[in-house]
Amino acid sequence: MDYLAHNIAINLGRIRKAKGMSLDVVAEQTGVSKSMLATIEDLTQAPSKDAYLVDVANLAPTKDVPGEYRVWTCFPIADNHIVEIYRIDIEPGGTYWSGGHGERTKEYLFVLAGALSIELAGGKSYDVAAGQSFRFSCEEAHTYRNLGDAMLKFTTFFVVHFVALPPLRGG
Template sequence: MKSINTKIGENLKKIRKSRGLTIDSLALNSGVSKSMISEIERGLRNPSISILWDIANALKTPLNYFLKEDNLCSPTIYKMGDHSSIDGDGYSFHTLMNFDEDKKFEIYFNEYMPNSQTETSFHYDGVEEYVLITSGSLNVHIDSEKFTIKEGEVIHFVADKPHYYCNETGNVAKAFILMFYSDSM
């Protein structure tokens, strides 16, 4: 099994080349230095989520594409722990299904600790988020609007505007998030 740094580097190089980009042009578009991109591609660097986020947005590629495994045979059972997890300050994102280039989506299972908030983020044009709350309630802030979503409810929105998730309760909130990437990728 490949190390995560090797996998990220190989996938980054593959998509960069498939888009006909040089390291210089990717560095210019992403704000990440040429040396950092080169070291990531060679598996020498363990990039932060912020750096991968900047590169993914410049490439108009889902973040999980960097963690994508080689093609899998059907049928496939997906379970938590099979793929990567991202831990933030009071929240965690568990990848259930990595980005599938043919189907244009990926699925996460997220947990938000009491009184926690994610960082503000936004995606490129054509990205949609579907959020199904399975436990507790969660506030979704999109631009200047706040939406409270409760257990059993789904919110769907175009995710190219600044947004973040906030659990303002004393209980853990859990949600499945489906990220859909339109054909405009």
């Protein structure tokens, strides 16, 4: 890696972390995709561990709006460039709006407690209860709502689906 690219990668990660910003926030503010930002930062990180325990109780929230919601990044896209895992809690009556997560990205969510109402692009809504799972294409903005009277807790996975390219033919 050349000197300039190396310095950009180091500075991008340092500045983002110093400001307490997630890759989501930086991507929204810069217009650069999360996967590209993760790739740039990953160039300077040590190899990942084979096993890693995450306890949400010991994590600082990635996003925290009192009386509305809290989001924790359990495993960032920078870990493997394929999947990103979040834990989200939404207060009764609370709403959390999410931007799209990039082309060919699917979201898989698992409701742990409470009841989730999710509104996708085009206004189509789905209700997902505790113990249920839901999958959808998350290329466009979507909204999570807690219409119940108890805390809504769910885990969500964003998976980038790569398109297999045909092998190159020799000439």
